[in-house]
Amino acid sequence: MTFSWYRPAKQPRRVAVLSVHTSPLEQPGTGDAGGMNVYISQTAVEMARRGVAVEVFTRATSSEQPPVVELAPGVLVRHIAAGPFEPLERHELPAQLCAFTSGVLRTEAFHEPGYYDLIHSHYWLSGQVGWLARDRWGVPLVHTAHTLAKVKNAALAEGDTPEPRTRVIGEEQVVAEADRLVVNTDVETDQLVGLYGADRDAVSTVSPGVDLDRFRPGSQAAARRALGLPPDAVVLAFVGRIQPLKAPDVLLAAVARLIERDPTLRERLVVLVAGGPSGTGMELPHALRDLAGSLGIAELTRFVPPQSGDNLVNVYRAADIVAVPSYNESFGLVALEAQACGTPVVAAEVGGLPVAVDHGVSGLLVPSHRAQDWADALRRAALDRSAHAEFAKGALEHASGFSWQRTTDALLAAYSEATSAFRTAALEVAV
Numbered sequence: 001m002t003f004s005w006y007r008p009a010k011q012p013r014r015v016a017v018l019s020v021h022t023s024p025l026e027q028p029g030t031g032d033a034g035g036m037n038v039y040i041s042q043t044a045v046e047m048a049r050r051g052v053a054v055e056v057f058t059r060a061t062s063s064e065q066p067p068v069v070e071l072a073p074g075v076l077v078r079h080i081a082a083g084p085f086e087p088l089e090r091h092e093l094p095a096q097l098c099a100f101t102s103g104v105l106r107t108e109a110f111h112e113p114g115y116y117d118l119i120h121s122h123y124w125l126s127g128q129v130g131w132l133a134r135d136r137w138g139v140p141l142v143h144t145a146h147t148l149a150k151v152k153n154a155a156l157a158e159g160d161t162p163e164p165r166t167r168v169i170g171e172e173q174v175v176a177e178a179d180r181l182v183v184n185t186d187v188e189t190d191q192l193v194g195l196y197g198a199d200r201d202a203v204s205t206v207s208p209g210v211d212l213d214r215f216r217p218g219s220q221a222a223a224r225r226a227l228g229l230p231p232d233a234v235v236l237a238f239v240g241r242i243q244p245l246k247a248p249d250v251l252l253a254a255v256a257r258l259i260e261r262d263p264t265l266r267e268r269l270v271v272l273v274a275g276g277p278s279g280t281g282m283e284l285p286h287a288l289r290d291l292a293g294s295l296g297i298a299e300l301t302r303f304v305p306p307q308s309g310d311n312l313v314n315v316y317r318a319a320d321i322v323a324v325p326s327y328n329e330s331f332g333l334v335a336l337e338a339q340a341c342g343t344p345v346v347a348a349e350v351g352g353l354p355v356a357v358d359h360g361v362s363g364l365l366v367p368s369h370r371a372q373d374w375a376d377a378l379r380r381a382a383l384d385r386s387a388h389a390e391f392a393k394g395a396l397e398h399a400s401g402f403s404w405q406r407t408t409d410a411l412l413a414a415y416s417e418a419t420s421a422f423r424t425a426a427l428e429v430a431v
């Protein structure tokens, strides 16, 4: 029996956000820290501005981390001791989930009952913790997968290591247990329904956002000066975690192809790579430098370490084009940030990137990872200056449709749906 008179739930007073494997306090752009960290911190800050307190639980990776850190007013990060005080490989983390869950439950037990109104877990490892906490506390579990093993495995870079079966099973369990699933795009809804048997009605599509105050157009000359880049070069940038899945090698191969066709470009092109190794990219941290050498473009390729958000603005402004050649990307925050700075994006036509990039308006989508196709797209978007100017206008316009405020409004709506569904289900059991 369902109760049609049931009122929609009010916004929660306090949300427990679970982020087992990476902390919103970490610098994104290397290791396990990337878009998810940005997503969690930005939406937490916006939630807090709306009066929703947020407490993020993450695994302590150093004994020097205080148990609780205030990330912003109304947002706490709680470091939970679970396993050694050092970073662990992702495949080692399932063994620490019991300890982590225990730490989360103990924290809650120090408060009056009903301290948290809702749990939002990020990535499947956190979903495993959230599902138990949900049952203990009697509050809804909202889950965001961020990436899905079955999707990743279907689009692996050549020679890359597939995600293990334990993760696939773990994800299936979380999809079955969560009260609401939040996805970045409708493509991901189809993947959850088709590959994981999710109930379509229990999925909310929430577009990620971009910090439009930070990422905005500015002087290209000043940005290039700050980075020590020549003022008159054509700069093609890659920003993000360096790993086979992100395919920065495709950009290098395309640049080599452009120069092969037109050797005069060697004097003008600069490839700027911002970020550090991650995932299977950790095994061969010099692979990209080696590739630049073997392609004969080492002298025009510049590597910069992971940059703070404020410095990253210079990278986007300095670039003529930001390339996102990933094999899979559930959204691609980098694409949005670049466009918000007025820089067009050339991206692979995969996952959420067709939402993040408006093909033919804010940049180009490339349907393959072939160097020739990428060289053609880069030539059109970067070297044809009138096309570039049009794309730059389109990029700004497209990015202006996204913001973390909008994301947070949509998340709160998803929370409200989760709470209503959870209470209705609880009443059904009681009747």
Ligand code: UDP
Binding pocket: 027, 028, 029, 030, 033, 034, 035, 036, 038, 239, 240, 241, 274, 275, 276, 305, 306, 307, 308, 309, 312, 331, 332, 333, 334, 335, 337
């Ligand atoms: N990032 C950063 N510094 C860097 C490189 C990347 O802060 O040097 C941030 C970037 O601003 C973006 C995030 O890392 O917000 C990457 O998110 P994206 O969705 O593009 O990729 P993901 O890491 O989630 O795979």
